[in-house]
Amino acid sequence: MGDPEETFGLQNTQRDPITKELQNESKEEIQKGTLSKSPSPQTTYIQQGMEGIKVYLHEGELWTKFDEVGTEMIITKAGRRMFPSYKVKVTGLNPKTKYILLMDVVPADDHRYKFADNKWSVSGKAEPAMPGRLYVHQDSPATGAHWMRQLVSFQKLKLTNNHLDPFGHIILNSMHKYQPRIHIVKADENNGFGSKNTAFCTHVFSETAFIGVTSYQNHKITQLKIENNPFAKGFRGSDDLELHRMSRVQSKDYPVIPRSAVRQRGGSSPFSGERQCLATPTGMGFPYSCENGVTGPSQEEQPQSGPYPTLLHHERNQDYHCSKRKVAEDSDTGDHLYRKSYMESSPGEGDPYYRPSGYTQPLGLGGGPYRTESAQRQACMYASMSPGAELVPGLEDLSCNAWAGVAPYGVQPPERLPYQHFSAHFASGPLVTRLSALAGHDSPQRGDAHSHTHALYQSSVPHQPLARPRGPSARVQSPPVSLQGNEYLYPSGGPHTLSPHQYHTVHSVSIIPDWTQNS
DNA sequence: TCTCACACGTA
DNA sequence: CTACGTGTGAG
Numbered sequence: 001m002g003d004p005e006e007t008f009g010l011q012n013t014q015r016d017p018i019t020k021e022l023q024n025e026s027k028e029e030i031q032k033g034t035l036s037k038s039p040s041p042q043t044t045y046i047q048q049g050m051e052g053i054k055v056y057l058h059e060g061e062l063w064t065k066f067d068e069v070g071t072e073m074i075i076t077k078a079g080r081r082m083f084p085s086y087k088v089k090v091t092g093l094n095p096k097t098k099y100i101l102l103m104d105v106v107p108a109d110d111h112r113y114k115f116a117d118n119k120w121s122v123s124g125k126a127e128p129a130m131p132g133r134l135y136v137h138q139d140s141p142a143t144g145a146h147w148m149r150q151l152v153s154f155q156k157l158k159l160t161n162n163h164l165d166p167f168g169h170i171i172l173n174s175m176h177k178y179q180p181r182i183h184i185v186k187a188d189e190n191n192g193f194g195s196k197n198t199a200f201c202t203h204v205f206s207e208t209a210f211i212g213v214t215s216y217q218n219h220k221i222t223q224l225k226i227e228n229n230p231f232a233k234g235f236r237g238s239d240d241l242e243l244h245r246m247s248r249v250q251s252k253d254y255p256v257i258p259r260s261a262v263r264q265r266g267g268s269s270p271f272s273g274e275r276q277c278l279a280t281p282t283g284m285g286f287p288y289s290c291e292n293g294v295t296g297p298s299q300e301e302q303p304q305s306g307p308y309p310t311l312l313h314h315e316r317n318q319d320y321h322c323s324k325r326k327v328a329e330d331s332d333t334g335d336h337l338y339r340k341s342y343m344e345s346s347p348g349e350g351d352p353y354y355r356p357s358g359y360t361q362p363l364g365l366g367g368g369p370y371r372t373e374s375a376q377r378q379a380c381m382y383a384s385m386s387p388g389a390e391l392v393p394g395l396e397d398l399s400c401n402a403w404a405g406v407a408p409y410g411v412q413p414p415e416r417l418p419y420q421h422f423s424a425h426f427a428s429g430p431l432v433t434r435l436s437a438l439a440g441h442d443s444p445q446r447g448d449a450h451s452h453t454h455a456l457y458q459s460s461v462p463h464q465p466l467a468r469p470r471g472p473s474a475r476v477q478s479p480p481v482s483l484q485g486n487e488y489l490y491p492s493g494g495p496h497t498l499s500p501h502q503y504h505t506v507h508s509v510s511i512i513p514d515w516t517q518n519s
Numbered sequence: 520t521c522t523c524a525c526a527c528g529t530a
Numbered sequence: 531c532t533a534c535g536t537g538t539g540a541g
Binding site: 229 | 534536538
């Protein structure tokens with residue numbers, strides 16, 4: 001499990017000189033002890049004032065407990081929260097500068113796992129990753145002072161296995177390993193979402209990696225959840241202690257068995273305690289693409305006055321990388337870089353997100369390009385990586401998508417979801433522009449109070465073909481986490497083809513890291 | 520494998 | 531009180 005870091009470092013080093021420098025800086029910081037809480041501090045790519053940013057994972061010990069056993073997160077159609085919750089402490093932000101905090105969950109490797117004989121093992125190749133969604137923390141954009149004032153929680157983020165999820169939840173595949181990441185994006189006027197030089201940094205805490213499951217596989221994980229999650233208190237007592245108790249009582253009455261204790265799948269003894277090893281190969285290197293989702297329906301908190309404006313929130317901690325990139329706008333270059341990568345890949349897909357139509361604040365989104373807060377808020381970002389991440393991790397791009405939705409109350413009957421999603425199309429383009437477009441589109445909606453009108457914006461995401469030949473040289477091992485900034489990979493386009501009713505494709509920003517250049 | 524109604528708990 | 535987050539266990 002320590003691999004990731006190492007690998008990470010290597011990758012960075014190799015890739016880009018600039019990165020290297022940055023890396024060194026971050027190491028110094030780490031050594032100072034500031035990052036002590038974060039077990040997996042990693043490289044930071046800096047740019048424009050992102051250099052002093054530090055992120056600490058809250059309750060890292062608890063995460064580690066789970067990680068030692070092999071963390072599993074339930075994924076359901078309706079969306080399930082993660083536990084432990086992803087909360088982070090952030091320092092080093094400019095108090096007056098505005099930032100957008102968001103989270104995404106990228107594939108940790110390209111394997112499919114199975115749990116048998118009380119342990120996890122690789123059972124095949126992973127399914128093509130869909131474009132990942134990004135969850136924007138509900139308070140975004142907010143000042144550095146706001147973010148540093150207290151823990152930033154992504155508790156409300158939900159995971160789903162519904163590839164057509166209309167709620168903006170993060171879509172994952174069961175029995176696949178994932179790595180949550182946090183991104184901090186500078187949202188100043190001069191550096192708004194969508195702008196060419198968006199500065200951002202990514203933090204990855206390797207101990208937060210997990211395997212998505214439809215039902216718990218390892219009983220030890222079930223127990224840890226029950227013992228630590230307040231909402232599962234009703235099941236406490238079932239574990240060790242309980243068993244013992246049970247055994248006593250049980251003998252007489254009925255076979256009362258503790259609720260949790262009994263259920264294990266492997267069939268083997270529930271308590272066998274072996275630790276499972278996730279095979280963590282981490283092989284990372286694949287490209288993943290992420291999209292963002294957005295919105296949180298009313299269910300979530302709404303910090304703001306605004307009713308719905310929430311986008312998604314993500315919360316989690318990790319180490320980070322900072323990068324700022326300018327898109328290569330040189331037009332060509334930039335695009336080429338990433339375009340190249342995904343072009344080959346194939347189809348793009350856009351993910352939709354929704355956004356409630358309401359937004360909070362004043363502002364007209366319409367006019368302004370991404371400068372307005374609201375616009376920014378609406379935008380969703382996703383990043384995609386280059387494919388061979390292994391070697392080429394290079395590209396990162398953030399794109400934004402937003403939808404306008406309305407959904408006041410968020411939830412709607414599944415049947416009529418106006419929104420559907422997806423599709424994919426990828427437009428991909430230069431992003432920035434689109435962002436602005438986004439903003440514009442959105443605005444109109446606000447008027448509706450009703451929920452049915454949602455407009456969706458899709459974005460295109462670059463996908464990469466996973467299948468791509470990885471060179472021999474490619475090292476597959478790189479930890480996903482290590483993805484530099486955002487690299488997700490995305491395998492070839494997914495098969496999903498859904499087409500949305502209507503959407504506009506919007507997209508946003510792409511950021512390409514320096515290391516991209518390694519071509 | 521996945522989905523669901525359920526009891527039980529938090530907030 | 532309501533809303534909703536939990537794992538359960540049968541289907």
